[in-house]
Amino acid sequence: MKQASERQAERIKQRRERQEQNLFSRLPAAYAASRLQAQRLLQRAGGLSVLEWRVLWDLCEAGPMTIRDLAEIQRTDHSQLSRALPAMQRKQFVTMTRDSSDGRQIVVEITDTGRRAYETTAPTMKLRRDALRAEFSPEEIATFISLLDRLEDFLRRPIDTFLEREPPE
Amino acid sequence: MKQASERQAERIKQRRERQEQNLFSRLPAAYAASRLQAQRLLQRAGGLSVLEWRVLWDLCEAGPMTIRDLAEIQRTDHSQLSRALPAMQRKQFVTMTRDSSDGRQIVVEITDTGRRAYETTAPTMKLRRDALRAEFSPEEIATFISLLDRLEDFLRRPIDTFLEREPPE
DNA sequence: AGAAAACATATGACTTGTCACGCATTTCCA
DNA sequence: TGGAAATGCGTGACAAGTCATATGTTTTCT
Numbered sequence: 001m002k003q004a005s006e007r008q009a010e011r012i013k014q015r016r017e018r019q020e021q022n023l024f025s026r027l028p029a030a031y032a033a034s035r036l037q038a039q040r041l042l043q044r045a046g047g048l049s050v051l052e053w054r055v056l057w058d059l060c061e062a063g064p065m066t067i068r069d070l071a072e073i074q075r076t077d078h079s080q081l082s083r084a085l086p087a088m089q090r091k092q093f094v095t096m097t098r099d100s101s102d103g104r105q106i107v108v109e110i111t112d113t114g115r116r117a118y119e120t121t122a123p124t125m126k127l128r129r130d131a132l133r134a135e136f137s138p139e140e141i142a143t144f145i146s147l148l149d150r151l152e153d154f155l156r157r158p159i160d161t162f163l164e165r166e167p168p169e
Numbered sequence: 170m171k172q173a174s175e176r177q178a179e180r181i182k183q184r185r186e187r188q189e190q191n192l193f194s195r196l197p198a199a200y201a202a203s204r205l206q207a208q209r210l211l212q213r214a215g216g217l218s219v220l221e222w223r224v225l226w227d228l229c230e231a232g233p234m235t236i237r238d239l240a241e242i243q244r245t246d247h248s249q250l251s252r253a254l255p256a257m258q259r260k261q262f263v264t265m266t267r268d269s270s271d272g273r274q275i276v277v278e279i280t281d282t283g284r285r286a287y288e289t290t291a292p293t294m295k296l297r298r299d300a301l302r303a304e305f306s307p308e309e310i311a312t313f314i315s316l317l318d319r320l321e322d323f324l325r326r327p328i329d330t331f332l333e334r335e336p337p338e
Numbered sequence: 339a340g341a342a343a344a345c346a347t348a349t350g351a352c353t354t355g356t357c358a359c360g361c362a363t364t365t366c367c368a
Numbered sequence: 369t370g371g372a373a374a375t376g377c378g379t380g381a382c383a384a385g386t387c388a389t390a391t392g393t394t395t396t397c398t
Contacts, residue, residue, distance in 0.1 A: 008232055015231035016242045023301065023310065024203060025223075026317050029244035031200035032355060033324035034193055035384075039356085040328050049383070054194075062184035063177055068346060073185045075198035077386060082348055084384095104346040104393045124332065131331035132192065135323050140316065141192065147305075147313050148195050154304050155202035159209050162300035163293065201385060204354075208386085218353075237376060246356060251378055273363050273376040 023151070037128070045124035048117060051084045053125070056093060056110060056118040064109040066099070093117060192320070206297070214293035217286060220253045222294070225262060225279060225287040233278040235268070262286060 019025045035050060042048045048056070054074050059065070062073075067085070071078040085108060088094045093114035099105040110118070136144070188194045204219060211217045217225070223243050228234070231242075236254070240247040254277060257263045262283035268274040279287070305313070 008234070011231045012234055012238050012242070015227060018230075019227075019242055021310070021314055022298075023313060023317075024207065024298075025243065026314065026321075027200045027203050028355080030317050030321050030324070031196045032245075033321055034196050036356065037324045037328065038193065039383080041332075044328065044332070051384075058184060058188075061187075062180045065177070065181055066346080069181050073181070073188055074194065075188075076201075076384090078347070079349080079387085080385065082346095099346095102346085102394070106347070127331055129191075129193075132323065135319065136316075141190070143312065144192060144316050144320075145190055145195065147309065147316070148192075148199050150304065151313075152195075152199050152202055154301065155199070155206045159206060159213065162296055163210075163213070197385080205386070208353085220354075235376080245354090247377070248357085248379075249355065271364070271376085275377070 038125075041124050041128055042121065045121045046117065048121055049084075051080065052088060052093065052117075053121060055081070055084070055088060055108070056114055056121075057125075059094065059108065059110040060115060060118050060122075064107050066105045066107055068105070070108065088114075207294075210293050210297055211290065214290045215286065217290055218253075220249065221257060221262065221286075222290060224250070224253070224257060224277070225283055226291070226294075228263065228277065228279040229284060229287050229291075233276050235274045235276055237274070239277065257283070 038050050038053075042050065042053055055070060058070055058073050067078055067081050070081050074081075085094065085096060085106075089096055091113070092111055095109045095111060096106050097109070099107050133141075207219050207222075211219065211222055224239060227239055227242050236247055236250050239250050243250075254263065254265060254275075258265055260282070261280055264278045264280060265275050266278070268276050302310075
């Protein structure tokens with residue numbers, strides 16, 4: 001019986017090592033760790049959520065813009081912003097005004113309160129980016145980014161492209 | 170007025186290009202794309218959820234194991250499995266039995282039904298891994314994995330390590 | 339000018355992921 | 369051996385992400 005359970009432990013270990021080499025299974029964990037670290041830093045730096053931080057950062061760096069612009073910069077779904085922004089407006093971090101020349105769009109602008117929240121938080125987040133740069137050389141970052149580019153390209157391809165053994169006639 | 174809005178468009182473009190180089194902002198998008206592709210493939214291949222697929226795959230490859238083992242292999246929180254497994258049991262994909270020698274543990278084992286679901290789905294998921302291998306050389310994959318290793322190591326470090334300018338006395 | 343298509347946003351429903359806490363069991367050690 | 373610590377699991381609460389669909393605007397095309 002001992003032997004059987006040892007064999008089992010060995011199989012589990014091998015499986016773990018194998019999955020360590022599987023990109024698809026590494027990505028969620030890496031992302032989760034990144035998000036968690038950001039959440040903790042933000043919590044400590046003043047209590048912004050990840051979404052709030054992203055919005056304030058973009059608005060501070062690039063000025064007022066529409067929800068669509070924000071979503072595009074952040075590579076995320078606009079619905080996430082649609083939902084988060086009203087709360088940020090209530091907190092007086094941003095204003096939302098319908099664009100007078102295009103009535104579909106909402107222009108989001110940072111307020112003084114929002115800017116102060118940004119300025120409180122930014123130094124902490126900069127420390128994190130600095131720490132990353134201390135860990136990875138510019139070349140390594142470039143390699144990483146270019147691998148991510150190609151991976152994303154692959155991931156966004158229509159799934160039929162690799163499901164079909166032979167092209168449809 | 171035209172000029173002002175053009176300057177604004179330029180600022181937004183610059184911001185987008187800058188954030189393209191930011192690892193922390195690329196990771197969520199890459200992960201999201203990966204999950205979405207997996208969801209679509211699984212949907213087409215028979216309707217398993219990502220979690221279900223992972224569980225069936227691990228159990229098929231490495232035999233019965235505890236919830237903790239599964240969580241470790243999948244690099245995820247045990248609560249996710251705690252929640253998903255009862256439904257999988259109801260679908261007859263797995264059995265859950267309390268370990269007789271350690272009453273805290275639950276041993277999860279795949280059933281014939283689960284194995285059939287796995288076998289229906291596996292070829293599709295293999296095509297995906299094959300397609301990835303057609304896109305990235307083994308060396309590139311190895312580089313990618315090793316960068317992820319180092320990134321994860323960085324991300325799991327206690328946040329104080331880079332928040333402190335000077336060590337606490 | 340009017341119909342159709344494209345676009346920007348809002349919203350409901352769902353999945354994946356985390357934490358914190360509680361309970362039961364096991365292990366460790368004084 | 370008995371109590372403290374560690375471990376395994378379940379659960380409530382929440383964040384972040386997606387989709388599909390609805391609604392109102394603008395653009396495009398005839």
